[in-house]
Amino acid sequence: MIGVLAVPQQESAAVAEDRERFTALITEHLDGLFRTALRLTRNRANAEDLLQETFLRAWRSFHTFKPGTNARAWLYRILMNAHIDAYRRTTREPDIVDQDDVDEFYLYSKVQESDEFRRAGNPEEALLSQLMEADVVGALEDLPESFRAVVVLADIEGFSYKEIAEVLDIPIGTVMSRLHRGRRQLQVKLWDFARRAHYVRADGNAPSTPGGAGR
């Protein structure tokens, strides 16, 4: 009987050790993973489900993780795959329309052309300081899914092109083209928000003067 009991005790010690290592590894990434889940699913309840599924998959395949390799990329890859399995099958991606008249500097050009913003003295800063959390999140969530994933990984989570290629299992060239197109569309959306906010303020309350925030 003693021998029979000894085996599970040894196992549970190993499991406890694994659990400790896993906890140490995943803890610092949970905020980022949750934030990314929110942006991907655009919905709090689904984001929680996605994070839970990611957590479980990571735990189950923890034995395949090689210590010393990129833990963050490994976790985000699991998140992306879980997201694809759960949601992408059920939601059809709208057709992606590229606007030919939009270039990398769309927002900058719009601000320069705008009399309203030019009157602010520092039009660029006037626009940038006006962009609020809701505008940025709204613009991100309006992006087509494939662009959104790349933009979120690059601009919010700060991954390199190579890491994003690994996380999404796509070539680096595809990462770059989706990122650039995504950022272009993001600027179009942000301009809509900024202009709307500006006109509202111009009609009613005086716009707040940012007074050279930034560097």
Next chain:
Amino acid sequence: MRHLDCEDVLREVWSYLDGEVEETRFLEIQAHVEECAGCGPRYEFQRRLIMIIQTRARQGYPIPETLRQRLFRLLE
């Protein structure tokens, strides 16, 4: 090597700001941007834009404590 013109420099804005150009190219672009009244403000605007997007999108979304606890209970 052919000297960089504004068109070359503007085309590489994202790769440059993302730290994805090799060092020689990076220094060439940096030198151009510092001198050029056309490219300088454009680069600065894009840099600030990405920074603001990151700051705003990271605001106020820490993982809720109840969810965090629920996740770690899955390991027990």
